[in-house]
Amino acid sequence: MRRFHIIILFFALNIVSAQNIYRYGSTAVNFLEIGVGSANAAMGDAGVTFADGPTSVYWNPAALAFVERNENAFMKQPWVLDINMMFVGSTIHVKRLGTFAFSLTHMGYGDMEVTTMAQQEGTGEQFAANEFSAALTYSRKIAQWFSFGVSAKLINSKIWHSSAKAFAIDLGAIVNTEFLSPTGSKEDGLRIGMSISNYGTRLKYDGIDLLNPIDISPYEDGNYADVPGQFRPNQWELPLLFRIGIGLKPIYSELHRLTIAVDAVHPNNNAEYINMGGQYEFRMAGRGSLYLRSGYKSLYMPDSQFGMTYGGGLKINLMGNQSFQIDYAHRSMDIFGGLNSYTISIAF
Secondary structure, three states: OHHHHHHHHHHHHHHHHHOOOOOOOOEOOHHHHOOOOHHHHHOOOOOOOOOOOOOHHHHOHHHHHHOOOOEEEEEEEEOHHHOEEEEEEEEEEEOOOEEEEEEEEEEEEEEEEOOOOOOOOOOOOEEEEEEEEEEEEEEEEEEOOEEEEEEEEEEEEEEOOEEEEEEEEEEEEEEEOOOOOOOOOHHHOOEEEEEEEEEEOOEOOEEHHHEOOEOOOOOOOOOOOOEOOEOOOOOEEOOOEEEEEEEEEEEEOOOEEEEEEEEEEEEOOOOOEEEEEEEEEEEOOOOEEEEEEEEEEEEOOOOOOOOEEEEEEEEEEOHHHOEEEEEEEEEEOHHHOEEEEEEEEEEO
16 A cells, blocks of 8 residues: 555646646647637637637637537637637538538638748748638437537648648537526526547648758769759648636526637647636627627736637527527737627527
């Protein structure tokens, strides 16, 4: 037993000491860590339990099971340094089978000048960098209190003439309980969600930009000056995210509804942190809903640039069970100022 206790203490000390090693800069395609959908962005990126619509495939594929009609969504999210991010998603609900979704996320880094060691002010050429992720998602309710979902994603990163590809999957589950339910129904009680995002292969860049002629014998005369050479970069991991969260609806009436969500996030390239947020919905007697949202992102993360978030939305009900919704979110990013995102969705 003494040896057993020593072993347990040894591993515990290693875990505690390892908590300060966050592996900064150890992953590629980090745009996969940027949340999509203005609703959850305004709630401090807390979305593992109460994400809704096509954007729910990012936060938790299991949340897609609660989307029981067809819906299209488009998001535009200007990022720092003139970087632009866009998301497009569509859902299709099939009775007794589940809900399917297709989504595309694109990150454009704009045009940049080409420089060399000999021409450090620029060669007059320009190059672009782009990254995207295309996902196919399926989700279903196994019971009224349990749903699961899975996404298969193709990821591509391109910098000028070099590119890299990877394949990843997202998994998620949601459990509804009667605990703290204002109506007594499991649909409105404490909700527990879990998701794993970007579990997949590594990226390795390849292309003509990595070709470089070399002189294998610089101090000898001969035909060695233009021997074909190529850089072989290392493989890069994807930003793996494990989320677990809870959500509550402390107020649930015909006109007023309040939702509170808290997520704990464990990334493979940073410290653990907590996202939390809330949403107030005022229902306008069949004509639509007005939303007010606020939250806090990356709580307890050392040296975090994030902080308070807020936003709102308006949903208008149309004829034939159709609806139109527009959402807005603002994130504060300390020295980078504020970032805005805009989402439009149409359900039918």
